[in-house]
Structures are given as structure tokens and as C-alpha cells.
Amino acid sequence: MKVTQHLWFEKDMEAAVRFYTSLIGGSSVEWVSTIPADTPSGPAGSVKLAGFTLGDQRYMAIEAGPLDPFNHSFSIIVECETQGEIDRLWEALQDGGSTEQCGWLRDRWGLSWQITPKRLGELMSDPDPAKAKRVTEAMLKMKKFDIAGLEAAAKG
Template identity: 40%
Template sequence: MAELARIQPCLWFDDNAREAMEYYVSVFPNSRIRSIEEYPDEKLDAHFTGMSGKVLNGQFTLNGVDFVCLDGGPLFTFNEAVSFVVSCDGQEEIDRYWEALSHVPEAEQCGWCKDRFGVSWQIIPRNMGELVSSPAAIQVMMQQKKVVIAELESA
């Protein structure tokens, strides 16, 4: 078995960690759910009332990046202070990930989007730094929701 990364993002979901893992591994290539540990049966421990069968510790890999997750209830929620960058090789790949991950139109800007679970993503071309190397290109990018490479190139 391959050694896991020493630092891994941990995603705290209210109660849909299993659904999120299954969705994410369907979106990204070279991805898999490595393990799911469930909360114990409620009859065994009153501390876990309502959590039986939910994810206590989920481990999954998205295109080579290891993640952990859990169902922790509504105490904490995701926000834009943390996002995951997806570096794409072209417009087709940007379009594919955007279609799969963007579910909150009001959160879209400059290649940033939010998925149906509330997680923020940056769907950008691998050469984004090069594409926005002029003030004109930066101005174009600031007006975009999904990054459109051709618009940046012609700025």
C-alpha cells in the first residue's frame, strides 16, 4: 500500500460526506474511495445519537491528492477562505470541470465556483499566470465567471 501524504485536507460535511466522496471520485480521473469508517450503532453509545451509519472517517483520493472527511453535523460550514485549485490543460477541460462543479452562480468569479456541497474550487488553465501577465488580461479575467482562455489571449 502506498504511503499517504503527511498533510491532507479534511472536509467536514454536515451529513453527506459519503455522497460527496462518491460524487468527487466520479468527477476526477485517477480517483477512488480508500476507506469509510462509520459512526457506531447508536444503541452502543448515546454520544452518537442520529449519526449511526454516517461517516466518522472517510479517506479518498482525487487525481492523486489524498483527502479525509467526516460527517460532523451543522456546527461548521465551508466558505471561500479555502478552495481547491484544479489546473486544466485547455478550455475543454475547464468546461468539463465547471459543468460538474459549479452549482452556485452567485459564487462564480474569476474561475472560482462553489459545488453543491458548498466546497469552493478554482478551475483555471495551467498557464494562468502567463495568460494574465498584462493589465488588460487581468481586467478581462476580473469580468469572467468561468475562465475563457480565448478572451484572455485576445486581451
């Protein structure tokens, strides 16, 4: 079996897919096509499809006019090794979008992302409950994650 995430865009699907794949290493656009026949979503040529990968995850996207907007019930989590990776992705994805607490942001197409440091999971699962609590409290105050700030909270 193959499992593929599916994203429905009102417009600019191809631009979004090309942007996403340019940001995440190991990503690629596999194919893009336009449906030549009339569909319930519009006349011939108005519906576009794309297949792509982000890192090791498979996606399919459609551009077929308005349906349901993206919301928090689906987000893409990118686990980063370094602060530089976090900063680069955060700046690129939040351009034209909006930022939220705890490493969440919405890009210009409304898709939710969580840009997280790998180190966060390690610190939050520390066997010392006081340390994990301090890290959690620090995390809850951050928008873009700061690895040095999380490390400092862990140390007390």
C-alpha cells in the same frame, strides 16, 4: 510526515466524495466507514468518515452534522490544460451550486472550487506588464474562464 486536507460535511458526505472522485482523473475513494459508538456529534452510526484522493492530493472527510459551513478560506483549485476540461468540471460542479467571478464556484455541498486554466498563470506572469495587466483585467470580468478570451486579451 503526511499532510491531508480534512472536510466536514453536515450531510451527504459519501455522495460528495464519490462525485468529486468521479470528476478528477487519478482520484479514488480509499475507504468509507461508520463510527459504531456514540460521539459528541451524534448517536452510534450517525458519523461517517472517508479517505480519498483527488488527483495527487489526500483528503479525509467526515459527516457529523452541522458545524461550520464551508467558506472561501478553503477552496480546491483544479488547474486544467484545455477549455473542454474547464467546461466539463464547471458544468458538473456548479449544478445545484452557484458561480462567482474569477473562476470560483460553490458546489451543491457549499465547497468552494477554482477551476482555472494552466495558461492563465503563464499569461499573468508574462514579463510584459501591459500584457499581464490586460489578462488580469479580462480575468476579473469572467466567471467561468475562457482560454480564448484570455489569449485575445494578451494579444491586445
